[in-house]
Amino acid sequence: MTAASVPASGVSAASGAVEFFRYLAKKLAGAVLSFAVLLVIGFVIFSLMPSDPLEALTRGRPTSAAQLAFLRKQLGLDQPVIERFGSFAWNTVQGHLGYSWQFQEPVSTLIAQRLWPTLLLTGSAMVVSAIAGLWLGIRSGWRPGSLLDRGASGVSLTFWSVPTFWLGLILLVLFSVGFGPVPPLFPAGGMSTPGTAGGLALSHILDVLRHLVLPCLTLSLVIFAQYVTIMRSSVIDELGSPYLLTARAKGLRDADVRRRHAVPNALLPSVTVIFLQLGGLVAGAITVETVYSWPGLGYLTYQALQIPDLPLLEGTFIVFSASVIVMNMLADIVYRYLDPRVRRQ
Amino acid sequence: MVRRALLAAAALALAALGVIPPAAASTASAGQTLRVESDTSFSTFNPFLAYFAGDQQVIYGVYPLLTQAAENGEPAPYLATKWTISPDHLTWTFTIRSGLKWSDGVPLTAADIAWTYNLIMKNPTAGTANGSLVADFQSVTAPNATTLVIKTTAPESNVAYEATIIPVVPEHVWASRVKNLANFRNMSSFPVVGYGPWILTGYVSNQYATLTANKDYYAGAPAYQTLVIQYFSNSDAAVAALRTGALDEIDDLSATQYDSLKGVRSLGLYPTESNIWDAIELNTGARTKSGSKFGNGNPALADPAVRKAIALAINRQELVAKVLNGLGVSGAGYLPPAYPQWWWTPPASMYEGYNPAEANQILDKAGYTMGPGGVRIDPKTKKPLVFRFGIHSDEASDGEIAPYIVEWLAAIGIKVDVQAMSFTQLNSALPKGDWDMLMDSWNTTADPSYLLSIQTCGTLPQNASTPGNTDAFFCNPSYDKLYNQQLTDFSTAQRVQTIDQMQSLLYQANVDIILYYSDNLEAVRTAAVKDYFYGSPNRQGFYPIQTDVLNWQQAKPVAVTTTGGSDTGLVVGAPIAAVVVIALGAAFAARRRRTAGERE
Numbered sequence: 001m002t003a004a005s006v007p008a009s010g011v012s013a014a015s016g017a018v019e020f021f022r023y024l025a026k027k028l029a030g031a032v033l034s035f036a037v038l039l040v041i042g043f044v045i046f047s048l049m050p051s052d053p054l055e056a057l058t059r060g061r062p063t064s065a066a067q068l069a070f071l072r073k074q075l076g077l078d079q080p081v082i083e084r085f086g087s088f089a090w091n092t093v094q095g096h097l098g099y100s101w102q103f104q105e106p107v108s109t110l111i112a113q114r115l116w117p118t119l120l121l122t123g124s125a126m127v128v129s130a131i132a133g134l135w136l137g138i139r140s141g142w143r144p145g146s147l148l149d150r151g152a153s154g155v156s157l158t159f160w161s162v163p164t165f166w167l168g169l170i171l172l173v174l175f176s177v178g179f180g181p182v183p184p185l186f187p188a189g190g191m192s193t194p195g196t197a198g199g200l201a202l203s204h205i206l207d208v209l210r211h212l213v214l215p216c217l218t219l220s221l222v223i224f225a226q227y228v229t230i231m232r233s234s235v236i237d238e239l240g241s242p243y244l245l246t247a248r249a250k251g252l253r254d255a256d257v258r259r260r261h262a263v264p265n266a267l268l269p270s271v272t273v274i275f276l277q278l279g280g281l282v283a284g285a286i287t288v289e290t291v292y293s294w295p296g297l298g299y300l301t302y303q304a305l306q307i308p309d310l311p312l313l314e315g316t317f318i319v320f321s322a323s324v325i326v327m328n329m330l331a332d333i334v335y336r337y338l339d340p341r342v343r344r345q
Numbered sequence: 346m347v348r349r350a351l352l353a354a355a356a357l358a359l360a361a362l363g364v365i366p367p368a369a370a371s372t373a374s375a376g377q378t379l380r381v382e383s384d385t386s387f388s389t390f391n392p393f394l395a396y397f398a399g400d401q402q403v404i405y406g407v408y409p410l411l412t413q414a415a416e417n418g419e420p421a422p423y424l425a426t427k428w429t430i431s432p433d434h435l436t437w438t439f440t441i442r443s444g445l446k447w448s449d450g451v452p453l454t455a456a457d458i459a460w461t462y463n464l465i466m467k468n469p470t471a472g473t474a475n476g477s478l479v480a481d482f483q484s485v486t487a488p489n490a491t492t493l494v495i496k497t498t499a500p501e502s503n504v505a506y507e508a509t510i511i512p513v514v515p516e517h518v519w520a521s522r523v524k525n526l527a528n529f530r531n532m533s534s535f536p537v538v539g540y541g542p543w544i545l546t547g548y549v550s551n552q553y554a555t556l557t558a559n560k561d562y563y564a565g566a567p568a569y570q571t572l573v574i575q576y577f578s579n580s581d582a583a584v585a586a587l588r589t590g591a592l593d594e595i596d597d598l599s600a601t602q603y604d605s606l607k608g609v610r611s612l613g614l615y616p617t618e619s620n621i622w623d624a625i626e627l628n629t630g631a632r633t634k635s636g637s638k639f640g641n642g643n644p645a646l647a648d649p650a651v652r653k654a655i656a657l658a659i660n661r662q663e664l665v666a667k668v669l670n671g672l673g674v675s676g677a678g679y680l681p682p683a684y685p686q687w688w689w690t691p692p693a694s695m696y697e698g699y700n701p702a703e704a705n706q707i708l709d710k711a712g713y714t715m716g717p718g719g720v721r722i723d724p725k726t727k728k729p730l731v732f733r734f735g736i737h738s739d740e741a742s743d744g745e746i747a748p749y750i751v752e753w754l755a756a757i758g759i760k761v762d763v764q765a766m767s768f769t770q771l772n773s774a775l776p777k778g779d780w781d782m783l784m785d786s787w788n789t790t791a792d793p794s795y796l797l798s799i800q801t802c803g804t805l806p807q808n809a810s811t812p813g814n815t816d817a818f819f820c821n822p823s824y825d826k827l828y829n830q831q832l833t834d835f836s837t838a839q840r841v842q843t844i845d846q847m848q849s850l851l852y853q854a855n856v857d858i859i860l861y862y863s864d865n866l867e868a869v870r871t872a873a874v875k876d877y878f879y880g881s882p883n884r885q886g887f888y889p890i891q892t893d894v895l896n897w898q899q900a901k902p903v904a905v906t907t908t909g910g911s912d913t914g915l916v917v918g919a920p921i922a923a924v925v926v927i928a929l930g931a932a933f934a935a936r937r938r939r940t941a942g943e944r945e
Binding site for chain 1: 378380386388389391394469470473527528530549550551552553555571573575576577578579581582583585586588589591768769
C-alpha cells in the first residue's frame, strides 16, 4: 500500500513529517553533492591560474635562489598537484581553510574578521533596496503606465545599468567633498574615524553609520531595480484576477485590496530573489568595498586575486559558494510553508 | 500613518548623520594628530616578514635601524653614532649610542642589534624580508653594549646602506616569538615594545594604525602627539579625504589628481624627484644560465640595430609632456634622478634622442627592407617585423603610452601589437620569455646595488621553469665585472665612476629603454600642517626625495584657528534637513487627500 492511498486525516500529520524529512534528506544530499563538486572546481580553477604566486610575492624585492626554494617549500608549491588537492580537500572537510600567503594568517580568521563589515554593508543595502524596491514595485504594478510607474521603472533601470564603481565615485565626490552650497556630508572612506573609541559606544555606532551611508546608498541604488521590476510584474499579473473583483465588491478600500489580497499572492517571486541575494550577501560587493575602502570580504577577494593568494582565494570561494548552497536549501524549505503547491509535489 | 512617521524619522536620522560633526575629527583638527595615507594595505607589522610599503611605513616609525638614510639618501647615524672599516675592508665596527631604552624601559644595546641580525642570517623565516641583505655577512657580534662588529665574507661597500633597511627588535621581547615567527603578525597587542620616533599603540584591522609620539626619542619627540596611518583602497577617496581635512598628507597622486588640486588653497602641492623609472623592456632572447634558449620571443630583437632603431623612434620628451603633464624627467640612464650621486646622463656622442630618420637609416643598412603595408621584413626569418607589446591593464599610464609607441614604431616600419595584461599575468609571462616588448617599472633605494643586480648574468633562470630575477635576459660579462667592482669600491667617487660605466653599457645595449622618471606627486594640508617637507626645490621645481619617517618627525601643527568646518555643516545641513521634512510632510498631505478621494 502506498502512503497516498491512506485517506485518514489523523495519519496525514505523521506522513507529512515523514514526507518533510524525506524532502529534507533529498535536499541535503543535493547540497552535499554540490559542495563536493565545488571543492573540485574551486581547487582546479585557482590551480590552473596562469601565474606563479612566488613571482608576484617576491617581485621587486631582493630574493636569493635559496630564499625562493625555501618559500616554495613553505607554501607547499613543491608538491605534486594531486597531493595538494588531497590535503586541500581533507583540510577543508575538517574546517581548516589554510593559511594566507599574503597576510600570513589563517584564512578562516581573515574571513571572520571581514565578515561583519560585509554583512553590515550588504545586509543594510539589501534591507533598504528590498523595502524601497518592493514598495515602488507594488505601487507601480498597481497602476501600470502611471507617472509613478514610468518614473520608478525609468529611474531604477537607469541605476541598474550604471557601472557601480562610477556611481560610487560620483556619490563620493558629491557628498564627501561637497558641491555648490552643499558641504561635505559623509566621510570619503573607511569604516570608522581614527581616534574614536570602538566597541558599542554610541559615538562609535553613529560614526560607523556615517561611514555606512554612502556605500550602502550606492549598493542599494544599483540593486533595487530587480525588486521593482519583479514585484511590479507579479502585481500586474494579479490585476485582472476575479478575487480582487470580489474584494472590491465587498467594499474594501483600494489600498486594502492591494495590501491584503494582491500583494501576498504576488510576493513569491520576490521571495526567491531575496533568498538568492541572501546567499550572495557574504560575497560582498567588490567594487563598492573598493571605492569606499570598506574592509569587507569582497575587497579581501580582490586583494587575494592580485597575488594570487591561492589558499585565500580557495577559502573565500568555498565560503561564498557554501553560503549560496545553504541559502538555496533554506529557500526550498521556506517554500514548503509559503506555497502549498510545493508540498504537494 | 505609523509607517510614514517611521519613514520621516529615517530621513531625518539620515540628514542628521550628515550634519553631526564626527567627534574625533573635531578634536583631531585641534592639531594633535597627523593623519597620512598609507602606501598599501596592511598585512603584518612583523619586521622580519614585512615587505609591503604600507607595513614598512609603520615599522620604520616604531623600530630603530643601525643607520638611517639622511636627506640625501646616504647612511647617517641612528643607533650607531659612527663606524669604521678595517684596512682589509672585511670588518665594520659600529659605535652604538649609549643610554637608549626600549619603550618598556629595558636598555637598548648592541646585543639587541647583534641578536636581530643573527636571527635574519640563520633563520630562513626571519630572512623573509631582508635575508638577501645579510647574505654576505660572516658574523655579527656585540663585544660590549656600545660596540657592534660586522664581518663580511668579501669586501662589501654598501654595508652601512643595507643597515638603513633592517629594523632592529628588542631581544627580550622577540626571543620567545622565534619558534612561531611565521605566524606572528604583531598586530594584536599594544603598545608594541620598540624604539623610534613613534610607539605603535593601536591598529584597526584593515583600516588604520595609530602611533603615539615617543617622548624618549634621542632626536627629540615629534611635534604631533599622535600619528594615524590610514589605508584607502581608492586613491580618489583619499583625495576627497584630503580636501575635506580627514587626511593631512597623501602621495603617489596621478598627474590628473595633482592638477585637480591646484586651485585648493588649503593644500600645498609638492612634486618630488623620482626614484622610479618606466621602461619598455625588449626580449633579447630568453635563455637559462647555461645558455639554452626558450620562449617564443621575436629573434629580431636580439639584433642591436633593431633595438637602437626602436630607441631612436621614441619621443621621450613628448611622453613626459603628454602622459605625465610635464611632472617628470625624460629617460636615459638606468638609475633614477632621486639620488644625484648615481645620476648619469649620456654624453652627446652616445645620446639617442628622438630621430626617426636615423632609425630608418639604421634599419635600411641592417637589411630590413620595407615590405607590403609599410612593415619591414626581417632578412633572416623573411617575416614582417611585428612585435607584441605587453602593457599593464591595471596601469593607466601604460594605456596612454601604448598608442604613441604604435604610431612611432609604425613610422619606422615596425608593427606593434598591443596586448593588455593584468599585473600578475605580465609577471608570469616575463620569466617564460613568451613576449617581445613589455612595459615595466622599477624603483630603488639610495643604494642602487639591487636595481643594478637585476641586469647581471646571475639573474638568468637556472632552468626554463624556475624564474630568475632578470627583466630582459640581459647578460654581459663586462657588466658583471663592473657590478662586482662597485660592491668593493669604498670611495664614493670611485663607485660613482664604476656605476657610470655600467649605466653607459646598459644605455647602449637598449634592452631597457627608459621612457621617463615620474615625479612622486604629494599633497599636504598646509592649512593645518607646516614644515612637512625638507630640502628646497630644484630649477624644475622638484623637491628632493622624501623619507616618511623624517617628514612625520619634523611636521608641526599650524597654530590652531577655528575653521568652522563643523559649523558650516550645521548651517547648511540644518536647512537641508528642514527641506526633507517639509517635502515629506507635503507628500503625506497629498497622499491623504488622494486616498480620501478614492474612498468615495
